[in-house]
Amino acid sequence: MDFEAVAKYSALHLKPAGLSLQYGTAGFRTKAGHLDHVMYRMGLLAVLRSRQTKSTIGVMVTASHNPEEDNGVKLVDPLGEMLTSAWEEYATRLANAEEQEIQSILTEICQKEAVKLHQYASVFIGRDTRPSSEKLSQSVIDGVSALGGQYHDYGLVTTPQLHYMVCCQNTQEHYGKATVEGYYQKLSKAFGELTKQASSSGDDQMCLKIDCANGIGALKLKEMERNLPKKLLIHLYNDGTKEKLNHLCGADFVKVHQKPPLGLEIKPNERCCSFDGDADRIVYYYNDTAGHFHLVDGDKIATLISTFIKELLMKIGQTLKMAVIQTAYANGSSTRYLEETMKVPVHCTKTGVKHLHHKAQEFDIGVYFEANGHGTVLFSKAAEEKIRHMAKEEKENQKREAAKMLENTIDLINQTVGDAISDMLVIEAILALKGLTVQQWDAIYTDLPNRQLKVKIADRRVIDTTDAERRAVTPAGLQEKIDELVKKYRVSRAFVRPSGTEDVVRVYSEADTQENADSLAHEVSLAVYHLAGGIGEPPQPSLTISSPFDPNYHHNYTLS
Numbered sequence: 282m283d284f285e286a287v288a289k290y291s292a293l294h295l296k297p298a299g300l301s302l303q304y305g306t307a308g309f310r311t312k313a314g315h316l317d318h319v320m321y322r323m324g325l326l327a328v329l330r331s332r333q334t335k336s337t338i339g340v341m342v343t344a345s346h347n348p349e350e351d352n353g354v355k356l357v358d359p360l361g362e363m364l365t366s367a368w369e370e371y372a373t374r375l376a377n378a379e380e381q382e383i384q385s386i387l388t389e390i391c392q393k394e395a396v397k398l399h400q401y402a403s404v405f406i407g408r409d410t411r412p413s414s415e416k417l418s419q420s421v422i423d424g425v426s427a428l429g430g431q432y433h434d435y436g437l438v439t440t441p442q443l444h445y446m447v448c449c450q451n452t453q454e455h456y457g458k459a460t461v462e463g464y465y466q467k468l469s470k471a472f473g474e475l476t477k478q479a480s481s482s483g484d485d486q487m488c489l490k491i492d493c494a495n496g497i498g499a500l501k502l503k504e505m506e507r508n509l510p511k512k513l514l515i516h517l518y519n520d521g522t523k524e525k526l527n528h529l530c531g532a533d534f535v536k537v538h539q540k541p542p543l544g545l546e547i548k549p550n551e552r553c554c555s556f557d558g559d560a561d562r563i564v565y566y567y568n569d570t571a572g573h574f575h576l577v578d579g580d581k582i583a584t585l586i587s588t589f590i591k592e593l594l595m596k597i598g599q600t601l602k603m604a605v606i607q608t609a610y611a612n613g614s615s616t617r618y619l620e621e622t623m624k625v626p627v628h629c630t631k632t633g634v635k636h637l638h639h640k641a642q643e644f645d646i647g648v649y650f651e652a653n654g655h656g657t658v659l660f661s662k663a664a665e666e667k668i669r670h671m672a673k674e675e676k677e678n679q680k681r682e683a684a685k686m687l688e689n690t691i692d693l694i695n696q697t698v699g700d701a702i703s704d705m706l707v708i709e710a711i712l713a714l715k716g717l718t719v720q721q722w723d724a725i726y727t728d729l730p731n732r733q734l735k736v737k738i739a740d741r742r743v744i745d746t747t748d749a750e751r752r753a754v755t756p757a758g759l760q761e762k763i764d765e766l767v768k769k770y771r772v773s774r775a776f777v778r779p780s781g782t783e784d785v786v787r788v789y790s791e792a793d794t795q796e797n798a799d800s801l802a803h804e805v806s807l808a809v810y811h812l813a814g815g816i817g818e819p820p821q822p823s824l825t826i827s828s829p830f831d832p833n834y835h836h837n838y839t840l841s
C-alpha cells in the first residue's frame with residue numbers, strides 16, 4: 282500500500298477535532314461540512330472492499346430525505362446490495378480514526394480480510410443534487426486514487442441507479458448494461474411489454490403527478506421520459522428548479538406528516554406520488570371529493586405487488602414460496618390483511634433496507650417494503666429460471682401469458698434495492714393491468730390511525746431494543762411504562778427506537794382513532810423524555826392540522 286500517497290491526500294481531507302460518526306441505518310449522515318474526511322476515507326475503504334471481493338464497489342454521495350444542508354455516503358456491495366455489516370464496523374473505525382491511526386487501521390483490515398494489495402480495484406461513484414455533493418464526491422475520488430484504484434464517476438444519478446450499475450458490472454452485464462441509458466432501456470422495455478398485456482388501460486389510468494422532492498428524481502425522469510410509452514403521462518412537480526431539496530415535500534415529508542407536499546395541487550381523485558431526495562422511496566396519495574387526503578404508503582404498495590404476484594403464481598400453477606417482509610413501522614392493518622386475508626407469510630425485521638433485503642433473500646419471492654415506501658421484490662435464481670422457462674416454453678396460452686407477465690415484472694423491478702422510478706412503473710403497470718383506481722387500491726384495507734414523533738435526548742445509545750425493535754430493553758422501566766400506556770387505548774401499539782440517521786429517538790403509535798394515536802405517541806414521548814435523558818423542552822402535545830387553509834398547515838413541526 283502506498284502509505285505516502287494516503288498520508289499526502291489525507292492531509293487535504295483532515296478530520297475536524299473531536300468528531301465521531303457512526304455508519305448508521307444507511308451509511309454516514311450529518312452536516313455536509315463535517316464529511317470531507319469521511320468521503321476521502323470511504324474512497325480508501327471502497328478500494329479495499331473491491332480488492333477483497335474482486336468486484337466493483339459503489340460509493341453514493343447522498344443524504345436522501347435529510348435537509349439540503351446535510352450530506353452522507355453509502356457503500357454498495359458487489360451485487361448492488363448494502364455494504365455488509367462487518368465492513369460497516371471498519372467504515373466507522375476508519376471515519377473516526379485520528380490522522381496517525383489511518384495507516385494501522387488500513388493494514389489491520391487488509392490482514393483480517395485477506396485483501397490482496399495488488400489486486401485490481403474498481404469503484405463506481407454517484408451523487409445526488411445537493412450543492413455539497415460534487416465536492417464531496419471529489420474527495421471520494423481522492424481516496425480511491427490514493428490507493429491506486431480505478432473509478433468511474435457517474436455524476437448525478439439516483440441511489441438505485443448506482444446500485445443497479447454496480448450489479449450490472451459485477452454480473453458481466455447479465456443484469457443489464459452498466460449505464461444510465463441501459464437502465465432506462467431495460468425498464469422502459471419491460472414496462473411497455475407488461476402494459477401491452479393490459480386489456481383496457483384508459484388514458485386517465487396512466488396519468489400521474491409526481492412530486493420529485495426537488496431532487497435527482499426529477500432530472501432522471503426527464504431523461505427517461507423519451508423512452509417511456511406515450512400512454513404513461515407523467516407530470517413532474519418540485520423538480521428542483523425553484524425550491525429547496527426535501528423542503529416541505531418528498532416522500533418522507535408526506536409519509537410522516539400525512540399530508541400533501543407543497544408545490545403540487547391535487548384535484549379530487551387524482552393519482553399522485555412523491556419520491557424522496559435520492560429517489561429510492563415512493564409513496565402514493567390522493568384527495569377524495571370531500572378534500573380529505575389519503576396516503577397510500579409502502580405497506581399498501583407491498584400489498585398491491587404481492588397480490589398481483591400471488592395471482593400470477595396461481596395462474597402458472599407453480600408453488601413458489603413468497604413472503605412479505607416488513608418492519609415494526611408497518612401498519613397493523615397491513616400485516617393483518619396480508620396474513621389473514623391473503624394468507625401470505627409476513628416477517629418483521631429491524632428498520633433499514635439491509636435487514637429487509639437479507640430476510641427477503643430467504644424466499645423464492647421476497648417482497649419487502651418499509652412503510653415509508655422503500656422496497657422492492659427479490660426473485661431467487663431458481664424462481665427466475667422457472668418463470669423465464671415457462672414464459673418461453675409453456676404450451677398452455679393462459680399459463681404462458683401469466684409467466685410472461687411475471688418475467689416482465691422481474692425485468693421491471695430493480696432487485697438490487699428499493700427504487701422510486703422502478704417501483705412507480707411496477708405500480709402503474711399493475712393498476713392498469715388490474716384496472717384499479719388509486720381509490721380502489723387504497724380501499725383494500727383501512728390503515729389504523731398512527732403517529733410518528735421524534736424526541737431529543739442527550740445520548741440516544743441509552744435506548745437498546747429487542748424483538749425487531751418492538752421492545753426497549755434499556756433504560757430500565759421504559760418498556761414497562763410504554764406497556765402501561767398502551768393498555769389505556771384500544772387496538773393500540775407503540776414502540777421507541779433510536780434513529781440510525783438522525784440524532785433523535787423515534788416514537789411510533791397506533792390506536793383506534795387519530796386522537797388516541799396522537800395522545801399515545803405524546804405520552805410515550807414524555808416517558809422517553811423523562812426516563813431516557815430528554816434534552817430541551819419536554820415534548821408538547823401536538824395539534825392535528827389537516828386543512829391546507831389553516832395558516833399553520835406547513836409549519837406544523839411539533840408533529841415530528
Ligand SMILES: CC(=O)N[C@H]1[C@@H](OP(=O)(O)O)O[C@H](CO)[C@@H](O)[C@@H]1O
Nearest residue numbers: 306307633634651653780781782783
Ligand atoms: C421510521 C423510518 O422511516 N426510518 C427510516 C430512516 O431510518 P432511521 O434509522 O429511522 O432514522 O431512514 C432510513 C434510511 O433511508 C430508512 O431505511 C428508515 O426506514
Ligand SMILES: [Mg+2]
Nearest residue numbers: 345557559561
Ligand atoms: Mg432515500
